[in-house]
Amino acid sequence: MVKAIVIAKNTFQEALRMRSYQIILVFALLLLGSSQLFSFLTPVEQLKMIKDVSLSGIEFFSALMAILASMTALRSEFETNTISTLLSKPLKRSDFILGKFLGMALVTTLGVVIMSVVFIGLILFKQHSFEISLFSALFLIWAEMLVIIAITLAVAAFASTAFTLIFVFFLFLVGHLTSYGFSLSGEMKNPVLQVIIKFFYNIIPNFENFAIRDQVVVGGTIPITYLLKTFGYGIIYTAIALIVCLYFFRYREV
Amino acid sequence: METNEKPAALRIEGLTKIFHLGRNKNVTALDNLSLEIKEGEIFGLLGPNGSGKTTALKLILGLLFPTSGQIEILGRDHQDVEVKNDIGYLPENPYYYRYLTGPEILTFYGRIFGIKKENLEEKKEELLKLVGLYDKQHLPLKHFSKGMLERIGLAVALLNNPKFLILDEPTTGLDPIGSRETRNLLLNLQAAGKTILLSSHYLSEIEKVSNRVGILHQGKLLALGTTSELMTQWKAGDIEDLFIKVIEWSKQS
Numbered sequence: 001m002v003k004a005i006v007i008a009k010n011t012f013q014e015a016l017r018m019r020s021y022q023i024i025l026v027f028a029l030l031l032l033g034s035s036q037l038f039s040f041l042t043p044v045e046q047l048k049m050i051k052d053v054s055l056s057g058i059e060f061f062s063a064l065m066a067i068l069a070s071m072t073a074l075r076s077e078f079e080t081n082t083i084s085t086l087l088s089k090p091l092k093r094s095d096f097i098l099g100k101f102l103g104m105a106l107v108t109t110l111g112v113v114i115m116s117v118v119f120i121g122l123i124l125f126k127q128h129s130f131e132i133s134l135f136s137a138l139f140l141i142w143a144e145m146l147v148i149i150a151i152t153l154a155v156a157a158f159a160s161t162a163f164t165l166i167f168v169f170f171l172f173l174v175g176h177l178t179s180y181g182f183s184l185s186g187e188m189k190n191p192v193l194q195v196i197i198k199f200f201y202n203i204i205p206n207f208e209n210f211a212i213r214d215q216v217v218v219g220g221t222i223p224i225t226y227l228l229k230t231f232g233y234g235i236i237y238t239a240i241a242l243i244v245c246l247y248f249f250r251y252r253e254v
Numbered sequence: 255m256e257t258n259e260k261p262a263a264l265r266i267e268g269l270t271k272i273f274h275l276g277r278n279k280n281v282t283a284l285d286n287l288s289l290e291i292k293e294g295e296i297f298g299l300l301g302p303n304g305s306g307k308t309t310a311l312k313l314i315l316g317l318l319f320p321t322s323g324q325i326e327i328l329g330r331d332h333q334d335v336e337v338k339n340d341i342g343y344l345p346e347n348p349y350y351y352r353y354l355t356g357p358e359i360l361t362f363y364g365r366i367f368g369i370k371k372e373n374l375e376e377k378k379e380e381l382l383k384l385v386g387l388y389d390k391q392h393l394p395l396k397h398f399s400k401g402m403l404e405r406i407g408l409a410v411a412l413l414n415n416p417k418f419l420i421l422d423e424p425t426t427g428l429d430p431i432g433s434r435e436t437r438n439l440l441l442n443l444q445a446a447g448k449t450i451l452l453s454s455h456y457l458s459e460i461e462k463v464s465n466r467v468g469i470l471h472q473g474k475l476l477a478l479g480t481t482s483e484l485m486t487q488w489k490a491g492d493i494e495d496l497f498i499k500v501i502e503w504s505k506q507s
Contacts, residue, residue: 006365010351017353081349085410088315088345089366090338253318 003091007099008106014076015069015107024068025111028061032118047127048217051134054122055213058115059141063172065111066145070104070152071164083254097153097246104149112142136222137212143234144210148172150241151205158248174200175207205237261329263418263449264291264314269323271309271473283309285473287323291451291466293417296444298464299453300497306473307453308346311422314451315343328417339367342416346423348407352396356387356406359395360413367414381409384439386432400427408436412443419443421452425459437463461493469497471504 077083185197271284325332364374385405469477490496
């Protein structure tokens with residue numbers, strides 16, 4: 001575990017130096033700032049719009065950050081061959097993967113926290129209060145990112161950079177549409193298509209579980225049991241993805 | 255105790271590595287290699303480009319997986335992670351995080367080795383002085399020349415005070431003074447009881463430090479012994495002549 005933390009610290013420092021990470025963060029902050037442009041709406045509508053756009057933006061840019069940084073963190077080890085020097089030392093492959101995951105979790109957490117602070121500041125400035133349910137939405141975005149980091153590492157452990165990027169972005173999009181697809185499948189007459197959709201619905205993480213902004217924006221409260229269940233759901237997917245990652249990495253020649 | 259009476263630091267038996275490059279495309283990088291290196295010995299692995307030297311070193315380190323065969327290092331299976339506490343490795347082109355400075359890279363690897371903080375500071379200073387990089391402490395590795403990278407690589411390889419050193423082309427990129435310093439360092443390390451396996455193209459470098467050499471070509475170990483034994487056996491005037499005769503013989507047969 002100590003060695004995993006050494007890897008995590010190094011991964012975190014390397015990721016902070018990544019230009020793409022910095023650029024994404026700047027774009028995200030710009031988006032949050034631009035929500036001020038909805039001044040033509042009534043104050044109540046404007047607040048709803050700010051919350052909706054900001055939470056969507058935080059989720060999208062966090063995902064972008066998590067995918068790009070996690071993919072680079074692993075692929076660059078292969079491409080620059082630093083991995084061969086590392087694995088010639090007394091470092092277990094499982095510690096390496098765990099370290100990469102922890103490092104990326106830390107980097108993404110930092111990104112989510114920075115964006116959240118700006119978002120909270122914006123809401124406090126506009127309505128002089130901040131609903132607890134908005135914290136719930138931010139917490140689940142963070143939990144969703146853990147799943148995305150683990151999946152990105154799992155794919156990057158065996159696939160090329162381009163494939164990893166395309167596959168994980170595709171999965172991110174599909175993961176937000178599975179519930180919709182599943183509800184549509186009931187109306188389909190083709191049983192084969194129904195089975196296929198059901199299969200993917202059960203396999204692909206349902207990222208819509210983490211997206212509670214529609215409820216939060218209209219002032220709804222989120223039960224703590226829902227938060228814990230969804231967090232647990234995310235942890236299970238994260239653990240499965242890390243096991244898959246380790247399986248591929250264990251037999252990878254460097 | 256004579257070197258040949260000592261226990262084996264490295265024992266390889268029937269090591270074969272076949273790379274599968276696609277449908278029906280297989281390349282045998284190493285073919286049934288058997289070799290024993292005794293503790294305290296400097297063993298030179300010679301061979302032209304693509305002969306299988308680096309593949310052999312990577313298999314020993316567990317970076318590649320053998321198609322068949324067995325490898326033991328210091329009496330333990332080479333896949334045992336703990337055995338790597340006793341190994342120092344210098345890759346052909348040292349690959350390190352480019353944004354880190356010399357002391358930072360030593361700190362990073364020192365922690366991987368589990369070296370205590372107080373011991374690590376002392377060790378870092380000693381090694382940076384040894385490899386002549388003490389006055390370059392604030393320079394990130396991305397600004398290092400090839401020779402400087404080789405030097406920091408050597409410092410990393412010595413960080414854990416290893417019993418067994420594996421050095422892939424240790425003098426690449428070094429000027430004549432640097433090469434001589436490395437050569438003297440290897441002899442000093444041998445005097446301190448270390449076992450060294452080095453691979454190189456530089457035949458004269460190998461000849462000057464090695465107790466025994468092995469010549470690899472197309473994945474096969476063609477000759478094994480002391481340079482004087484081999485030169486007598488192959489009727490060669492010097493090590494270059496020996497190398498060429500062995501390779502030519504291999505091509506003809």
